[in-house]
Amino acid sequence: MPIDNSLVREAKSVIDDNQTPQAPTGTHDLMPPESARWESLLGLFANLSHRYSFGLVHTPMFEDVRVFQRGIGEVSEVVSKEMYEFTDRGGRHYALRPEGTASIVRAFVQHRPTTPFRAWYATPSFRYERPQAGRYRQHHQVGVEVLGSDDADIDVEVIALAQRFFEGLGLKSFTLSLNSMGDGACRPQYVEMLRSFLAEHQADLCEEHAKVYAINPLRVLDCKKDACQEVTEKGPFLEDVLCGECHDHLARVEEGLRQEGISFIRSPRLVRGFDYYTRTTFEFASDALEGAQNAIGGGGRYDGLVESLGGPPTPGIGFGIGIERVLLACDAEGVFVVESLPPVAFVVDATGGDQARRITASLRAFGISVDRAYDQRSMKAQFKAADRSGAALALVVGDDELASNSVTVRPLRTQDEQITITLEELFERVRKTGRIL
Numbered sequence: 001m002p003i004d005n006s007l008v009r010e011a012k013s014v015i016d017d018n019q020t021p022q023a024p025t026g027t028h029d030l031m032p033p034e035s036a037r038w039e040s041l042l043g044l045f046a047n048l049s050h051r052y053s054f055g056l057v058h059t060p061m062f063e064d065v066r067v068f069q070r071g072i073g074e075v076s077e078v079v080s081k082e083m084y085e086f087t088d089r090g091g092r093h094y095a096l097r098p099e100g101t102a103s104i105v106r107a108f109v110q111h112r113p114t115t116p117f118r119a120w121y122a123t124p125s126f127r128y129e130r131p132q133a134g135r136y137r138q139h140h141q142v143g144v145e146v147l148g149s150d151d152a153d154i155d156v157e158v159i160a161l162a163q164r165f166f167e168g169l170g171l172k173s174f175t176l177s178l179n180s181m182g183d184g185a186c187r188p189q190y191v192e193m194l195r196s197f198l199a200e201h202q203a204d205l206c207e208e209h210a211k212v213y214a215i216n217p218l219r220v221l222d223c224k225k226d227a228c229q230e231v232t233e234k235g236p237f238l239e240d241v242l243c244g245e246c247h248d249h250l251a252r253v254e255e256g257l258r259q260e261g262i263s264f265i266r267s268p269r270l271v272r273g274f275d276y277y278t279r280t281t282f283e284f285a286s287d288a289l290e291g292a293q294n295a296i297g298g299g300g301r302y303d304g305l306v307e308s309l310g311g312p313p314t315p316g317i318g319f320g321i322g323i324e325r326v327l328l329a330c331d332a333e334g335v336f337v338v339e340s341l342p343p344v345a346f347v348v349d350a351t352g353g354d355q356a357r358r359i360t361a362s363l364r365a366f367g368i369s370v371d372r373a374y375d376q377r378s379m380k381a382q383f384k385a386a387d388r389s390g391a392a393l394a395l396v397v398g399d400d401e402l403a404s405n406s407v408t409v410r411p412l413r414t415q416d417e418q419i420t421i422t423l424e425e426l427f428e429r430v431r432k433t434g435r436i437l
Contacts, residue, residue: 024137026128026131026136026137026138027137027138037336037338038323041142041323041326041336042122042142044165044168045122045165046122048161048165048168052118052157052161054119054120055120056120056121057120058121058123059103059104059106059107059121059123060097061096061126062095062097063095063102063103064095065083067095067103067106068097068098070308071305071308071309072099073216076216076219077219078098078127079098081128082127083096083098083126084096084126084127084128097124098125099125099141099320100123100125100141100145100318100320101143101299101302101318102305105145105302105306108306108311108314109306109311112311115147115149115314116146116149116154117145117147118146119145120143120145122140122141124140124141125139125141127139132293133293134324134325134327135293135322135324139322139323139324140323142320143318143319143321144319145317146316147314148315148316150249150301150315152249152250152252152253152256152280154317155256155279155280155317156256156257156260158299158318158319159176159257159262160262162297162299162321163176163260163262163284165321166296166297170333170335171286171326171329171336173288173332173333174284174285174288175263175264175265175284175285175287176257176262176265176282176284177266177282177283177284177285178253178264178280178281178282179238179266179267179268179269179271179281180239180246180249180250180280180281181271181278181280182238182241182246182279183246183279185245186238186241186242186246187238187278190241194217194218198217198220198235199213199214204227204231205227205228205231209223209228218271219271221271222269222271237268237269239268249280264282270282277300278300278304279301280300280317281300281301282299282300282319283297284296286326286332288329288333289325296325297319299317299318299320301315301316302316342369342390342391343370343371343389343390344368344369344391344393345368345370345391345392345393345394346372346373346386346393346412348373348382348383348394348396349373349397350379350396350398351399351402352376353376355401355407359395359423359426360372362423362427363436366434367434368434368436371391373386386412391412392412393410393412393436393437394410395407395410396408396409396410401420404422405422405424406423407423407426409426411437419437
């Protein structure tokens, strides 16, 4: 007897409807206490970016699909295989942002701010790929972009900012790789040299690149599979055909990094994954992470990207750092351990809650972190809640305290004596000193 597929679909729908909802595959919920670590990381990056005179830019998480097709490249793996695309109710073709740079450049082209334009961002990005440790279908990045200057010293500043960020997290076991991808004057010659070389060794390439190497030979250099790496190790390198201007630019970057005390490795195979890169490219990798997925951040110069999105010729450079990946590196090194800060005080009110409401509101207005219990819970239950909160002090309101408009301050983590003071005295003390005790 044939199966009625409509019944199967209906039964499956019933089963799904009865299941507890889960986060989509390749995504994750960020919950306390882990979220406290993200707060600290974002605060560190924001403060460092401000120190380097970058301003925050926040762009939509979806864009016209052409922003990424033109910017990243239609034949790139990200655009052709990994990008989330959709058509809205008005028939407009959009894509969820797969990376941060193209959206910042689109905003630059649209608003035309004064150059050099220095932007930092913190954003979710979306790619349909096989989830792995530190790699999610919705992952999160911090990054910076500078538009409007081709000075090699800008390259040094951008790389130095990333270096100081990693150091600020406490990371020590990481390396910086540096290369140049040339420009329109010298790269075409190299691309043809590489294409011819790969044609001679097509049979030795990995299955994927054996079919598509001719479309963009540079992507073969970025392949992590042994077959492609063995072939390209014997091939021509771009540094052998760099024009004079690109050579001098790279030399200036190297000298600047040395003056900053930043160690680096020249890596002639480093090309990055997007079509928009020119000249300086760089990548930070964690020695504490195993396998090919050890990159914790990277970027480079993209002197033609603004033009590809309809703007005037404008040089640019930037980087992106994956938050999930860099926190894995921190875990591997045992650094950047952040705990949620408990409230300073917990109000225990056995008189109905009015005083608890007044005290918490007043202390919060003075900048003190305060928590309290609700639902008319017993004194015993409230003290248990106070202990679980991690608060250093309990502010106790009983009948006596209510009658005298006072509060008993009871230390919860030390053997110090408790004291009873009027609310007027408490608020005046906090106003003057910023402290309860």
